[in-house]
Amino acid sequence: MSRRIVRSFSAVFGSQLGVLMLTVTITPLLTRLLGSGGYGDYSFMLSALQWLLVFVYAGAFNGIRKYIAEDRDEDGWTDHVFAFYFRMVAVLAAGMVVLVLLLSRSPFVSPLGSEFTIYFLLLACIIPLRAALRIARSGLMGLELESYSEPLKIVDRLFFVIVIAFLSVVGGSVATVLLGRLLGTAIAAGVALALVSRRIDLSKIGRRTPETVPRKRLATYSVSTMTLTFLLLSLYHLDIILLRFLAGDSATGFYRAALVVAEFLWFVPIAVQLTLLHSTSNLWIEERYDRLSEIGSRAVRYTLLCTVLLVLGVAGLAEPFLTLYFGPEFDAAVMPLLLLLPGALGFAVARPVLAINQGQDNLRLLVAVTAAAAAMNVALNVALIPRFGTSGAAVATSVSYGSMFGLHVWTARRLGFDPLIDIRIGRTVATTLLAAVPIIGLPYVLQSELLSLAVVPPIGALAFVSAALATGAVRRGEVQQLASLSPLPAESIIAVLPERVAESLRSTDRDG
Incomplete structure (x- = not known):
């Protein structure tokens, strides 16, 4: 992989990790502050917000990153692309605010309870702020300024954590938690727009887009991306919404807890996904399919290994983690969590492939296969x-x-590249089996929840890394190469590894 891709990933991954740590901190406070019922209602509102934002963003997040990254020769290309998408999102956000205000007093919301009127009013305030933050971040990412764009997510989440920490002392409700979301987003959006204004001429927002900019192509890509995002979102949130109506608030709260833990598995895959779309866009223009195959297969292999390690850890520690982290009543979330893990692994590995597929202009095939997975999701949820x-x-x-992995690999091959040419599936399976023994077996031997949570993660991680190097799922030279391309000094990375592993990597570097 190129230095640019590795550095971009490092910035995205660092911020993803920061957001994860803040989420880990805040989630148990939320479940104890709101209870399972209140947490279910809060989860329902977040799902509703995500659905609404799909039509506000309208694919602009990917469109801005893709087309700014292509850096065409037209004068003011970056300014005009950003202005085109900003105007589009501003109009859509204004329309969505009006719709939500009307919805807050509609017969669709009133059966849920009078308090939902306030919740939807707060959502109407959050929508334009989320849109501004999203657009500003995408502009910075398109300019390869992930070191500026991604920490903004931490700013957003940090202020939310501060509000929740205060509420956990004085008491609060779903409405006050949503207000905390609003405040955090407002601060992050203000900082994001200030950063963008230093690099992009925002005065172009009030001017007509010149004929040299292919407005139809930008709009077509945006609509296709919006459709794709809507289908993906149905995979994330349809189950939450159906559960709220069919099974009640407590069941929704338990299931949401299982989903939160399952989605922890995606913090590496999402970082890879966010990096690859704009980082590989030019390769599609140049028709460098061999390079796309090389980048894609390596990204899939690394993503698979990282996620398998986390899946093993979650499977081995599901019950003690859920009951300690969320509270004793959340033992009802253990079975849903275990059932979610195979699919979460498949979707994790699909993400790098999906991101590279989105780097080319024609998204019709991607939309079609994702629609197949979404239709399956609707049918199975309604039935089960x-x-x-x-x-x-x-x-x-x-x-x-799980179906997303097979569908998007098939799509990639139809488009001209193969993301599985070097995933070393046999070596990966051997690594998994070797590492599963201590990770899954130790909790049964220790017979102590707290001791298992303290001992299994470091021992399991060491066992997995050792097994991956021993089987050749990852070669020592690859670790050294990634370390050398990282913004961090290679020796600093190697120094944190076990002594025997570090020495073998140094010797590999000397021999190479």
């Missing part, structure tokens, strides 16, 4: 939730998640 509740939702979602 009434009969099996949270376990039914987990099975439906897991099957749909």
Whole structure:
């Protein structure tokens, strides 16, 4: 992989890790502050917000990153691309605010309870702020300024954490938690727009887009991306919304807890996904399919290994983690979590492939295969939730998640590159089996929840890394190469590894 891709990934991954740590801190406070019922209602509102934002963003996040990164020769290309998408999103955000205000007093919302009127009013305030933050971040990422764009997510989440920490002392409700979301987003959006204004001429927002900019192509890509995002979002949130209506708030809260843990597995895959779309866009223009195959297969292999390690850890520690982290009543989330893990793994590995596929202009095939997975998700959730509740939702979602891997690999091959040419599946399976023994077996031997949570993660990680190097799932030279391309000094990275591993890497570097 190139230095630019590795540095971009490092910035995205660092911020993803920071957001994850803040989320880990805040989630148990939220569940204890709101209770399972309140947490279910809060999760329902977040899902509703995500659905609404799909139509506000309208694919602009990917469009801005893709087309700014292509850096065409037209005068003011970057300014005009950003201005085109900014105007589009501003109009859509204004329309969505009006729609939400009307919805807050509609017959669709009133059966949920009078307090939901306030929730939807707060959502109407959050929408334009989220849109401004998203657009500004995408502009910075298109300019390869991930070191500026990605820490903004931490700023957003940090102020939210501060609000929740205060509420956990004085008491609060779903409405005050949503207000905390609003405040954090407002601060991050203000900083983001200030950073963008130093690099992009925002005065172009009020001017007509020149004929040299292919407005139809930008709009077509945006609509296709919006459709794709809508379908992906249905995979994330349809189960939550159906559960709220069919099984009640407590069941939704338990299931949301399982989803939160399952989605922890994606913090590396999402960082890879965010990096690859704009980083590989020019390769599609140049028709360098061999290079796309090389980057894609390596990204898939690294993503698979990282996610398998986390899946093993979550599977081995599911019950002690859920009951300690969320509270004793959340033992009801253990079975849904275990059922979600296979699908979460499949979707994790699909993400790098999906991102590279989105780097080319024609998204019709991507939309078609994602629609197939989304249709499967709808059918399975409707069929299984009434009969099996949270376990039914987990099975439906897991099957749909897992199908994304096969569908998008097939799509990649149809488009001209192969993301599986170097995934070393046999070596990866051997690594998994070797590492599973201590990771899954130790909790049964220790017979102590706290001791298992303290001992298994470091021992399991060491066992997995050692097994990956021993089987050749990752070669020592590859670790050294990634370290040398990282913004961090290579020796600083090697120094944190076990002594025998570090020495073998140094000797590999000397021999090479």
